[in-house]
Amino acid sequence: MSLIKFLTSKDFLKQIILAIIAVVVISFIMLQWLKASTNHGEFETVPDLTGKSISVAELELKDNNLVMQIQDSANFNPDYPKFSVIDQDPKSGTKVKENRKIYLTLNPSGYRKILVPNLEDKTFRLAKSTLEALEFNIGKLTYKDNIGKDIVLGLSHKGQPIKPGDKLPKTSVIDLVLGNGNRP
Template sequence: MSIIKFLTSKVFVKQILLAVVAIGVLSFMALKWLKISTNHGDFETVPNLTGKSINMAELELKDNNLVMQIQDSSNFNPDYPKFSVIDQDPKPGSKVKENRKIYLTLNPSGYRNILVPNLEDKTFRLAKSTLEALEFRIGTLTYVDNIGKDIVIGLKYQGEPINPGDKLPKTSVIDIVLGNGNRP
C-alpha cells in the first residue's frame, strides 16, 4: 500500500477525526475543571489597612478571606502610630483571589539608632553637613577658649557629652562645642 492510498483511506481519516474529537472533549473538560477549581470570576476586595494596628489588620483580612504577610518595617513615620500599617501590596480596592497574601509594611517603634561620627578637630561647616546628612539636627552652639576658630571641640546630647561611635536615634538634636579662636 502506498503512502498516498494510506492517507486517503477510510481507516486513517476515521482515526484522525476520532483524535480531533478526543482533543476537543479533553480540552473542554480541562477548561471546565479549571473554571471550577480556580473560582473563576470570584474576587475579594482588598481593604484599606493604612494606619491600623496589626491585630485590626489581621481581623479585617480574615473577614475578607485574605492572608496577612508582614513584609518588613520601614523607616519610622511619626504621622502613624507605632507598629501600624504604613503600606500594603496589593493596594486598597484591588480585586484578588480568596486566600491571597497581602504584604504589609509596618511602622517601627521609633527612629533607628545611628552611629555618631568622629567630628573632633573638624570645621563646623563639615560637622554640620555631616550631621545633617545623617539626619541629626543641630542644636545649641557653645564656644569655648581654643585657638582653632569654629573647630569642633566636642558634641553633646541632652547636656551629656557623646563620643564617636555612640548611637543616637535619628533626628536627635546634637549640641556642638566649638573653639572661639582665643588662646586658653
C-alpha cells in the same frame, strides 16, 4: 498500500476524526476544571489597612478571605502609631483572588539608632554635613575660647556629653561646642 491510498482511506479519516473529537472533549474538560479550581471571575477587594494595628489588619484580611504577610521596616514614620501598617502591597481597592497574601510594612517602635561619628577637631562645616547625612539635626551652637575658629570641641545631646561611638536615634538633636578663634 501506498501512502496516498492510506491517507485517503476510511480508516485513516476515522482516526483523524476521533483524534479531533478527543482533543475537543479533553480541552472542554480542562477548561471547566480550571474554571472551578481557580474561582474564575470571583475576586476579593483589598481593604485599606494604612494606619491600623496588626490585630485589626489581621481581622479585616480574614473577613475578606486574604492572608497577612508582615515585612520588616526600618523606616519609622512619626505620623503613624507604633507597629501600625504604613504600607501594603497590593494597594487598597485592588481586586485579588481568595487567599492571596497581602504584604504589610509596619511602623517600627522608633527611629533606629546610629553611631555618632568622631567629629572632634573637625570644622563645623564638615561636622554639619556629616551629621545631616546621618539624619541627625544640629541643635544649639556654643562657642568656647579656642584658637581654632569653628572647630568642634565637643558634642552633647539633651545636655549630656556624647562621645564617638555612642548610639543615638535617627533625627536626634546634637548640640555642638565650637572654638571662637580666641586664645584661652
